[in-house]
Amino acid sequence: MKNRAIFLDRDGVINVDKGYVYKKEDFIFAPFVFETLRYFVQKGYLLIIVTNQSGIARGYYSEADFLALNGYMLKEFEGEDIKISKVYYCPHAPEADCECRKPHAKMLLDAKAEFDIDLEASWLIGDKESDIEAGLNAGVKNLVLLGDAPKSKAGYILKANEINKTREII
Numbered sequence: 001m002k003n004r005a006i007f008l009d010r011d012g013v014i015n016v017d018k019g020y021v022y023k024k025e026d027f028i029f030a031p032f033v034f035e036t037l038r039y040f041v042q043k044g045y046l047l048i049i050v051t052n053q054s055g056i057a058r059g060y061y062s063e064a065d066f067l068a069l070n071g072y073m074l075k076e077f078e079g080e081d082i083k084i085s086k087v088y089y090c091p092h093a094p095e096a097d098c099e100c101r102k103p104h105a106k107m108l109l110d111a112k113a114e115f116d117i118d119l120e121a122s123w124l125i126g127d128k129e130s131d132i133e134a135g136l137n138a139g140v141k142n143l144v145l146l147g148d149a150p151k152s153k154a155g156y157i158l159k160a161n162e163i164n165k166t167r168e169i170i
Contacts (some may be wrong), residue, residue, distance in 0.1 A: 002116050002117060002118035002121070003046050003116055003117050004044065004045050004046070004049070004117070004118060004121045004122050005045055005046040005048050005085070005111065005115065005117045005123075006040045006045045006046070006051050006098055006122065006123050006124075006125065006170070007048050007049075007108055007111070007122065007123065007124040007125070007140065008037075008047065008048070008049050008050070008103040008124075008125050008126075008133065009049075009050065009051060009102075009127055009128070009131045010051035010073075011039055011051065011089075011105075011148065012030075012048055012127030012128070012147065012160065013033075013124070013125055013126060013127050013146055013163060014029065014032065014033055014049065014073070015027050015028055015029055015030055015033075015073075016028040016029075018032055018060075019037055020055040020060045020061065020062065020128065020153070021063045021083040022055060022061035022064075022066060022069055022164065023059070023068070023069065024068075024069060024072045025052060026080075026112060026153050027069060027072065027073065028145050029076070030161050031111070031163075031164070032056075032163055032164035033163055034077075034080045034082065035084045035096055035118075035164065036082060036164050036166060036167055037077070037080075038080065038082055038164045039095075039121055040170065041081075041083065043170070044170075045122075045123075046085045046115055046117070047056055047082065047083065047085055047088075048082050048084070048085050048086055048087075048088065049084060049086070049087040049088065050088045050102065050107040050110045050124075050131075051087070051088070051089045051090070052089070052090045052101055052102050052124050052130070053066055053089045053090060053091050054090075054091075054092065054093045054094060054101075056091035056092075057091055057092050057093035057096065058093055063091055065139045066089065066091070069101070070087055070089075071117070072110075073089070076119060081158070085111075085115060086111065086114070088100075088107035088108075088110060088115045089107075090102070090107065096157065102126075102128075102130045102131055102133070102134035102138060103129075103130040103131075103133030103134045104134065104137065105134055105137035105138035105139075107134070108124075108134060108135065108137075108138035109138055112138070117141040119138055119140050119141070119164060120139065120141050122142065123142040123143070123144065123166075123170055124142070124143050124144070125144045125146065125163065126129055126143075126144070126145060126146070126154075126167060127145065127160065128145075128147070129145070129149055129153070131145070132145055132153050132154045133153070136153060141155075142155060142170070143155050143156070144145045144156045144157075144158065144166055144169070144170075146158050146159070146161065146162060146163060147155045147157070147159070147160045148160070
């Protein structure tokens with residue numbers, strides 16, 4: 001039997017998006033994120049983060065800075081009994097038009113292959129339409145947008161920072 005996953009964007013879903021967050025002191029976990037992700041784990045979902053990090057290519061921070069913050073985030077989740085299966089990230093600027101940057105599906109498809117994921121039984125939670133497009137491009141059927149987008153292709157639209165409400169639909 002294939003695995004089910006919850007694909008999560010980072011900035012704006014897991015943490016408050018302050019723009020190009022790369023320092024631990026600027027990383028603020030979104031309200032209710034620990035309770036919500038723990039709920040998903042209890043429901044048998046793998047948790048996979050897929051995040052565009054163009055701040056690396058733009059020179060705002062280094063890949064080492066990103067990896068250090070990533071390590072901090074994963075340790076905090078571990079302390080809350082939440083296992084993140086993997087963090088996939090794209091370090092490229094939008095102009096690079098790489099295959100890994102959302103709205104392209106490469107990060108999700110790589111996760112599908114690595115973790116034997118049933119994309120149709122999985123969910124994606126993002127805060128930008130590019131997240132939703134990546135989910136659609138990969139074949140994820142269940143899409144949640146956290147934020148305002150009147151013309152979103154997401155099946156569910158919730159207010160920003162309301163990840164806790166996803167427990168009512170997943």
